[in-house]
Amino acid sequence: MRHVVVVGASAAGLAAAETLRREGYDGALTLIGAELDFPYDRPPLSKQILAGTWEADRLALRTLDQLTALRLDLRLGVRATGLDPGLRTVRLADGDELTYDGLIVATGVRPRxxxxxxxxxxxxxxxxxxxxxxxxxxxxxxxxxxxxxxxxxxxxxxxxxxxxxxxxxxxxxxxxxxxxxxxxxxxxxxxxxxxxxxxxxxxxxxxxxxxxxxxxxxxxxxxxxxAVGSQPNTEWLDGSGLTIADGLVCDEFSSAGPDIYGAGDVARWHNPLFGVSMRVEHRTNAAEQGMAAARNLLHPGARKPFAPVPYFWSDQYDMKIHAYGYLRGHDEVRVVEGDLEERRFVAAYRTGDRLAGALAVGMPPKAIRPWRQAVVTATPWTEVPRVPEAPGRAVEA
The missing domain is CATH 3.50.50.60 (FAD/NAD(P)-binding domain)
Known part of the structure; x- marks a missing residue:
């Protein structure tokens, strides 16, 4: 493999590029980004940047020296407009055409x-x-x-x-x-x-x-x-033969086609941990999937399924909200610690007969971290603990 192209220069794309180098890839590496800015973090946009408590320069994911060390052909301010998997070429809006041996699609989403x-x-x-x-x-x-x-x-x-x-x-x-x-x-x-x-x-x-x-x-x-949701940026893949269905459809390895992998908000993949197809628009997932896609691309004989426990957080007023797991489509919610009215609690989520996730509000991070491992091990719902002073309180979703 002599040339890898990564389309999308945000968290997922940058994580993929860094992982390629860290895993020993020494060939040409092109990172394409539609924005002119160097890769930056998005979660603070609706928090610290909007509130005016941070300056924009705090968002940078890496310094210029760190990006330079990756030896990237960094193409910012240009969009990908087409893909031909047969010829292994990516067309750009500036008229250039790149030939690749491996491709990682990390083009994200745009607001509706x-x-x-x-x-x-x-x-x-x-x-x-x-x-x-x-x-x-x-x-x-x-x-x-x-x-x-x-x-x-x-x-x-x-x-x-x-x-x-x-x-x-x-x-x-x-x-x-x-x-x-x-x-x-x-x-x-x-x-x-x-x-x-x-x-x-x-x-x-x-x-x-x-x-x-x-x-x-x-x-x-x-x-x-x-703020009514988003649309995956997949139009440039029209006519490529890749499967598009609310995102770039990938298998459990994040593969969408021969030497083509998806990562981040744009990718819809089969998560074997939950047995469902999902597309996750959260910062942590973007970086983790970018790394997983890069490893699987480089090591096709030792690919590993991408089976994360999704994680997200939100800050609203004095509320700190954290969640692990896949909460959508759940069948039941149970408060297992704290009190709803005080907005200080941990709630567990059931899908079928297993624990699917947990959400904490107003609790220290250590209160919810153990639940991640419980989700990984598909803990049966019958083993989900109840708080002694508030037993058996179940909420039908």
């Missing part, structure tokens, strides 16, 4: 948008900086979508003195991921901090004066943030 003019999204550094400039005491911000991204931005905006309207089509925000009761507990934190939370509403478009609901009502706002 709504019809109409205006409105902010939050994916890139420039997005966070642009929105931060518009937030000031008294500014009325409408946040469309009460998922983790929308909730984090709503919390930051309240901390900056903005009036915040949080609009969510589901009856209970985040219920699909964490369950109804825990979704209501997390939502109460917003209402207690003065957020105007409106659930069961559908936004049909954005206007100069705010957002329009499906019944015709105008929700007035000075600024609008759209």
């Amino acid at each position: 948008r709504l019809p109409g003019r205006g409105g902010h999204v939050l994916r890139h550094l420039a997005d966070a900086i642009a929105l931060r400039k518009r937030l000031a005491p008294g500014v009325r911000l409408a946040v469309v979508g009460a998922g983790f991204l929308g909730a984090e931005c709503a919390a930051v905006a309240r901390g900056l003195g903005c009036e915040v309207i949080l609009l969510e089509p589901a009856p209970v925000p985040l219920a699909h991921a964490v369950g109804d009761e825990i979704g209501r507990v997390l939502s109460r934190a917003h209402t207690e901090h003065g957020v105007d939370l409106r659930t069961g509403v559908t936004v049909t478009g954005i206007t100069d004066g705010g957002v329009l609901l499906d019944g015709g009502e105008l929700v007035a706002a000075d600024e609008v943030l759209v």
Whole structure:
């Protein structure tokens, strides 16, 4: 293997490039990124950058010297526009065409948008900086979508003195991921901090004066943030013959085709630990899958399935939220430590007859770390411990 191309210069792509070098690959290595910025961390965009407590230079994943040491052909500010696996070529928007021996696809996702003019999204550094400039005491911000991204931005905006309207089509925000009761507990934190939370509403478009609901009502706002999910960046793979279905479809090794691997937000792969296909948009998974893809590409005779326990975290007001496992599609939730009303608890999630994950709010990290190993070993639900002073409390999802 003499030339490896990595398309996508964020956490997954950079992790892949570093792993290739660390594993002894000494050939040509091209890293392609659509943004002009050097690889940077995205989770702080909706937290420290939006709040103005960090400067942008703190986001850099590596220094210039560290990137130089990787001996990269670093192509920033250029997109990949096409792939021919037969000829093993990647076409770029600047007209260049690269021939590869191995390819890692790490092109990430982009925010979904709504019809109409205006409105902010939050994916890139420039997005966070642009929105931060518009937030000031008294500014009325409408946040469309009460998922983790929308909730984090709503919390930051309240901390900056903005009036915040949080609009969510589901009856209970985040219920699909964490369950109804825990979704209501997390939502109460917003209402207690003065957020105007409106659930069961559908936004049909954005206007100069705010957002329009499906019944015709105008929700007035000075600024609008759209946080209604994302779309995998796979259009450049059209016509390549690779399978696309809400992401680049990969097997348990993260392989999408001959010497082609996917990593990060764009990759939908079969996770053998849970027996399901999943696409995970979390920072930790991006780096881990980038490393796994690089190893499997370099060592085809010793490939290992990529079977992680997904991990995510979120900061909202004084709430620290941590979760391990695959919580979507769960059948039951049980509080195993702490108290929901105090927003200080650990909850365990059942899928089928096994422990699928655990979520902690307001607890020290050590309270949830042991649950990761319990998920790895597919602990039977009958062995999930109950807190003696709060036994048997089960919540149907």
